Amino acid sequence: MVGATLCHGKVYSLSLGQKLVRLRVMESGLDHHTARALLEWQIELGATEAIGDAPVDRYALPDKVSKAKKPAAAEPAKKPEPVDAAAVAKQAAKTAGSLVDLRAAMEAFDLCDLKRGARQLVFADGTPGARVMIIGEAPGRDEDREGKPFVGRAGQLLDRMLAAIDLDRRENVYITNVLPWRPPQNRDPKPEEIGMMKPFLEQHVALAKPEVLVVMGNISCQAVLGKRGITRLRGKWDQALNLPVIPMFHPAYLLRQPQMKRQAWADLLDLQARLRGGS
Numbered sequence: 001m002v003g004a005t006l007c008h009g010k011v012y013s014l015s016l017g018q019k020l021v022r023l024r025v026m027e028s029g030l031d032h033h034t035a036r037a038l039l040e041w042q043i044e045l046g047a048t049e050a051i052g053d054a055p056v057d058r059y060a061l062p063d064k065v066s067k068a069k070k071p072a073a074a075e076p077a078k079k080p081e082p083v084d085a086a087a088v089a090k091q092a093a094k095t096a097g098s099l100v101d102l103r104a105a106m107e108a109f110d111l112c113d114l115k116r117g118a119r120q121l122v123f124a125d126g127t128p129g130a131r132v133m134i135i136g137e138a139p140g141r142d143e144d145r146e147g148k149p150f151v152g153r154a155g156q157l158l159d160r161m162l163a164a165i166d167l168d169r170r171e172n173v174y175i176t177n178v179l180p181w182r183p184p185q186n187r188d189p190k191p192e193e194i195g196m197m198k199p200f201l202e203q204h205v206a207l208a209k210p211e212v213l214v215v216m217g218n219i220s221c222q223a224v225l226g227k228r229g230i231t232r233l234r235g236k237w238d239q240a241l242n243l244p245v246i247p248m249f250h251p252a253y254l255l256r257q258p259q260m261k262r263q264a265w266a267d268l269l270d271l272q273a274r275l276r277g278g279s
């Protein structure tokens with residue numbers, strides 16, 4: 001047994017592979033993911049038990065405690081049953097018969113670790129039933145705070161891009177993301193997170209009933225089309241989830257690479273032509 005020196009706080013249970021480990025986390029304002037990384041690191045070093053950071057003189061403890069009946073030996077921790085998170089998600093998504101139900105099913109889904117580090121679920125914004133449905137990657141800091149997709153700088157650029165072809169989320173566009181919870185430090189979503197949440201995305205599209213999908217950036221292309229390489233894919237109509245799909249550069253990328261706005265403009269015009277029945 002090796003002690004971890006994380007103390008002064010709540011007991012924190014971690015199920016890591018075969019081990020069920022209980023440690024204490026400092027109440028230091030650490031977020032879930034940082035606290036977890038610290039604990040995992042201690043466990044890698046061999047820690048299996050929480051200890052205090054100040055020594056305890058057990059001979060000096062009051063009689064009541066030292067003579068107290070020895071507690072029964074703790075039962076060995078049971079190995080948690082492995083859960084097929086994607087199968088659970090599939091079942092939960094399938095039974096959602098409306099967008100309200102789907103939102104509730106996603107709120108109740110506890111198997112994606114991202115949920116623990118996020119402030120809230122970011123479900124969707126815009127007009128359900130619109131002809132155009134945009135699929136972004138995952139919420140960032142602003143979206144996590146507001147509970148709506150694309151409200152930060154990238155979202156503002158997206159709104160301007162849409163306005164250029166007479167689209168507006170308040171009237172004729174519906175917007176969601178591949179993942180509904182913010183990844184820590186805005187890292188890229190992991191393939192297993194995308195796979196786990198994909199049944200919800202598929203049901204989201206089925207319930208929102210758009211005519212076309214716009215997938216923004218590589219992560220969305222991967223999730224919807226099973227392909228990466230946005231520079232090659234952008235502007236080329238594809239098919240997925242029984243709908244025409246157009247991949248486009250992500251607005252966050254366009255903020256970093258404004259010279260690519262020319263291609264984005266061409267793709268927007270193509271989308272507009274399709275909506276007008278011209279392509």
Ligand code: URA
Pocket residue numbers: 136137138139140143148149150151152154155177252
């Ligand atoms: N980027 C995304 O892909 N989605 C958001 O909601 C915000 C930024």
